[in-house]
Amino acid sequence: MHTPAGIQATETQDLMNASRPHIQIKDLNVTIEGKRILKNINLSIPNNSITSIIGPSGCGKTTLLKTLNRLVDDTKGLEISGSVLVNGEDLYADGAEVIHIRKKMGLLSQKPFPLPMSIFDNVAYGPRIHGEKNKRVLAQLVETQLRNVGLWEEVKDRLDASATRLSIGQQQRLCLARGLAVKPEIILGDESTSALDPVSTQTIENLLIELKQDYTIVLVTHILRQARRVSDYIIFVYDGEIIEFGKTDEILLNPKQEITQQYVKGFIS
Amino acid sequence: MSNVNKRLFKEKIAKVAMQVSGITITGSLFFIIGTILYKGIPYLSWDIISQVPKGGFYMGKEGGILNAILGSLYLATSSTILATLLGVPISVFLNVYVKSGSFLERSCKLLFDVLFGIPSIVYGAIAFSIMVWVGIRASLLGGIITITLLTIPIVVRTIDELLRTIPIDLKHVTFSLGATRWETAKICLKYIKPGVFTAILLAFGRAIGDVAGVLLTTGFSDNLPKYIDEPAATLPLAIFFQLSSPIPEVQGRAYASALVLTFIILVIVICTHLLASKQRKHKI
Numbered sequence: 001m002h003t004p005a006g007i008q009a010t011e012t013q014d015l016m017n018a019s020r021p022h023i024q025i026k027d028l029n030v031t032i033e034g035k036r037i038l039k040n041i042n043l044s045i046p047n048n049s050i051t052s053i054i055g056p057s058g059c060g061k062t063t064l065l066k067t068l069n070r071l072v073d074d075t076k077g078l079e080i081s082g083s084v085l086v087n088g089e090d091l092y093a094d095g096a097e098v099i100h101i102r103k104k105m106g107l108l109s110q111k112p113f114p115l116p117m118s119i120f121d122n123v124a125y126g127p128r129i130h131g132e133k134n135k136r137v138l139a140q141l142v143e144t145q146l147r148n149v150g151l152w153e154e155v156k157d158r159l160d161a162s163a164t165r166l167s168i169g170q171q172q173r174l175c176l177a178r179g180l181a182v183k184p185e186i187i188l189g190d191e192s193t194s195a196l197d198p199v200s201t202q203t204i205e206n207l208l209i210e211l212k213q214d215y216t217i218v219l220v221t222h223i224l225r226q227a228r229r230v231s232d233y234i235i236f237v238y239d240g241e242i243i244e245f246g247k248t249d250e251i252l253l254n255p256k257q258e259i260t261q262q263y264v265k266g267f268i269s
Numbered sequence: 270m271s272n273v274n275k276r277l278f279k280e281k282i283a284k285v286a287m288q289v290s291g292i293t294i295t296g297s298l299f300f301i302i303g304t305i306l307y308k309g310i311p312y313l314s315w316d317i318i319s320q321v322p323k324g325g326f327y328m329g330k331e332g333g334i335l336n337a338i339l340g341s342l343y344l345a346t347s348s349t350i351l352a353t354l355l356g357v358p359i360s361v362f363l364n365v366y367v368k369s370g371s372f373l374e375r376s377c378k379l380l381f382d383v384l385f386g387i388p389s390i391v392y393g394a395i396a397f398s399i400m401v402w403v404g405i406r407a408s409l410l411g412g413i414i415t416i417t418l419l420t421i422p423i424v425v426r427t428i429d430e431l432l433r434t435i436p437i438d439l440k441h442v443t444f445s446l447g448a449t450r451w452e453t454a455k456i457c458l459k460y461i462k463p464g465v466f467t468a469i470l471l472a473f474g475r476a477i478g479d480v481a482g483v484l485l486t487t488g489f490s491d492n493l494p495k496y497i498d499e500p501a502a503t504l505p506l507a508i509f510f511q512l513s514s515p516i517p518e519v520q521g522r523a524y525a526s527a528l529v530l531t532f533i534i535l536v537i538v539i540c541t542h543l544l545a546s547k548q549r550k551h552k553i
Contacts, residue, residue: 071441076370103447113438116460126446175442182446 022047023068023186023216024085030063030240033077037063039240041082045233050208050217052227052248055237056269061220064237065188068218069105070098086186103130106179106215108192108204112171114163115178119155122163122174126182145177149207169200176207187211189219193226205230224264228252236260305531309524317525322491327510329518334526337507340494342533343409344487344503345477348416352472355417356424357458357465363425364432365440365454378429384422390481392419397485409494409501412487419482420472427468431461463545470541474534480505504530 028041037060045051053061066072067084070091084091091101103126115122123142124132132138142159146152151173155166163174172192179187189208193201208217208230221227227234227248234251236244244251244260255261262268320333359377367374396415397407405411435457443453458465480503488500489510504526511523 069445071444074368074440076368099447099449102445105445107441107445109438109441111438113436113442115439115442115456125443129446129448129452178442179446188445 022085022087023218025067026083026085028067028082028084029080030060030067030072031077031079032063032075037240038067041242043235043242043245045216045218047216048212048214049232050212050219050230051233051235052231053218053220053235053237054222054224054227054263056263057222059237060240061237062190065190065218065220068186068188069102069107071102071107073098103182104184105186105188106176106182106184108172108176108179108187108189110191111195112168112175114166114171114174117163118160119163119166119174120159123178123181126178130182141181142177145181146174148180148211149173149177150203151177167200169196169203172196172200172204173207176204180211185215187215187217189217189221191220191222194222201226222269224252236263238263302531305524305527308521309526309528312518312521312525313528314525317522318529321493326491327514327519329514329516334502334504334507334522334529336491336493337502337504337526338529338533340409340487340490340501341477341504341530343494344412344416344483344501345473347413348420348476349469349473351413351417352420352424352476353469356421356468356472357428359421359425360428360432361454361458363429364435365450365457378426381422381425381429385426388481389415389419389479390484393482393485396482400486405498407486407488407500408498409487410497412483412501412503413497415482415486416476416479419479420476423472423475424468427471428461428465431464431468432457435460462548466541466545466548470538473537477530477534478505480509504533 023043023045025041025043025045028038029036030038041064053064055061063072067080068091072078072080080092083093086101086104090096115125117125120142123145124138127138127141132141143152143156146155151170154170155161155174163171166174172195176187187208193204196204205226208219211217212232219227219231231248233246234244234248235242236251236255236257238259243257244255251260252264255264259268316331317333318338319335320331321336322334323330323332326332359381363374363377367377392415396411396418400406400411439456439460440453443456448456483503483506487503487506489502489506490500491502492499494501508523508526508530511519511526514520514523
């Protein structure tokens with residue numbers, strides 16, 4: 001039985017959750033050059049957790065991810081309907097400010113892609129374009145974010161070196177630090193470990209698990225074992241439709257739909 | 270012939286074809302440079318590069334081609350700068366601002382391809398008729414405008430090809446950090462910086478070597494180019510006039526002039542490469 005204080009605590013928790021980003025997708029349809037890529041997507045992505053989008057190649061998982069920060073905008077022959085709400089704000093409403101939307105979401109892409117500049121400037125790039133000019137603040141920010149991703153000790157003596165000199169695993173952590181430096185609320189990962197070796201993959205996965213306390217994380221992955229290791233929730237997409245959405249164990253151990261079962265067991269890929 | 274032998278035979282043919290074309294091209298290049306050196310060096314003197322033509326220069330008397338050297342440098346440098354300033358924004362617009370594959374993008378690129386292929390005499394003729402219409406006489410300014418128009422398509426198409434090699438991921442990185450298109454464009458330009466120097470070099474090469482475009486619009490003068498609204502001499506025209514002479518002395522000076530022109534281009538090429546290699550520090 002709840003005491004009044006207990007009820008109050010739960011309500012406060014709810015309010016806190018409500019103040020964190022909450023992604024809601026309503027009746028989203030995406031057509032590219034006449035081909036329907038996403039069909040009637042309705043979703044509510046939980047806060048402060050890792051949600052993995054899984055499904056066979058070409059099922060629309062990456063498109064789904066990229067509709068969240070409107071990176072699909074420049075796609076040729078794109079038609080989009082429905083809405084994506086982040087904290088109640090519709091990203092696809094008329095006059096929605098795309099820069100503001102994208103700043104809220106850090107993207108960790110398939111392959112690390114350092115900008116053609118030094119390690120320091122890579123992390124400082126985001127804050128700089130958003131108006132931070134104070135050198136001390138920038139230096140502090142760069143250090144904090146590089147520490148966050150466990151890269152500081154490895155690079156602190158060569159911050160001026162080109163970011164491309166880092167190993168691929170270090171580059172991916174640098175990209176994560178760069179994304180975190182603009183203080184996003186959501187982290188989007190598009191098969192972020194597919195180019196990495198097992199050790200770097202584990203580092204990134206552990207980082208993401210740590211980060212979910214402060215961020216809402218959505219990952220696209222084609223590795224079921226990874227989805228099992230890191231995610232709290234799984235979305236199974238097949239042929240542009242959401243077949244199932246639920247807690248990781250439910251989807252992987254007890255899928256309700258026949259097609260999910262087949263995918264989880266490896267009959268389709 | 271077995272399958273493996275057939276493939277090896279094809280490999281051999283391809284290799285021989287490449288060697289033949291390589292030798293032909295290198296051979297012709299050495300032949301051209303050799304001819305210029307052989308025929309030009311005896312006539313190359315300090316006088317020829319430090320003096321303007323004196324009376325009877327084209328009849329084999331004293332003087333030099335300083336007027337043409339300076340004219341060409343002014344003309345090529347100004348038009349290359351202008352073409353870069355006008356051309357780079359066009360390429361950036363087409364690659365970063367316009368949706369890929371859109372009608373606007375495709376039609377603009379087609380237009381620049383056509384402009385790229387138009388012979389320079391046509392540019393010269395059109396610029397000349399406009400100059401007559403607005404009442405400008407043949408002058409350095411007329412030449413600069415014509416050569417700028419001639420070199421813009423070179424800059425646009427070269428930079429465009431470079432921008433197209435940029436992986437879409439780079440744009441996604443900057444966009445996802447909340448960058449505007451202009452901020453993204455700046456990163457794209459940084460990424461292709463070494464290549465931009467090549468584009469500028471191509472434009473400069475075309476500008477300094479063009480004859481037909483300047484023939485009608487820049488005119489020719491034996492004086493040093495002092496004012497932008499006066500006719501100016503250019504090296505290719507100077508070479509042309511001297512080569513047309515029946516006097517061996519004057520013809521020899523034409524080769525010496527060609528040597529000067531080649532030397533200028535060589536210096537520019539070396540400078541460009543040095544600048545470009547300095548920019549490769551952060552190349553991905």
